[in-house]
Amino acid sequence: MNDDDPGAELADIEERIEHLRDTIESCRKAMLLSRGAIIAGSVLFVANLIGVIAPSLLLGLLSFTAIVAGIVWLGANKSSREEALAALKLAQSHWRTATDQIEMSTIGE
Secondary structure, eight states, X not given: OOSSOHHHHHHHHHHHHHHHHHHHHHHHHHHHHHHHXXXXXXXXXXXXXXXXXXXXXXXXXXXXXHXXXXXXXXXXXXXXXXXXXXXXXXXXXXXXXXXXXXXXXXXHO
């Protein structure tokens, strides 16, 4: 970031904030999909187990895989979302500091 041009610094910070918001939204959507995979895999696994559908070892393995993959994907996206939220708070703090500096330099002129 350039200390000589506060406008450029603000633009960089705003771009970073927008990127972090996009990342958070992407993680939220992925978390919804992973929850769907867990639910679908669970329903299919139970239906296969109790014989609602024709019992199949392959179907049981696929449904179990969907459950495990959904759990792993949910955890990965949750931690990524938490990291992005922390980075967003830091970037917003930097933005507030930069705008305060601009306001102080404008008042001091």
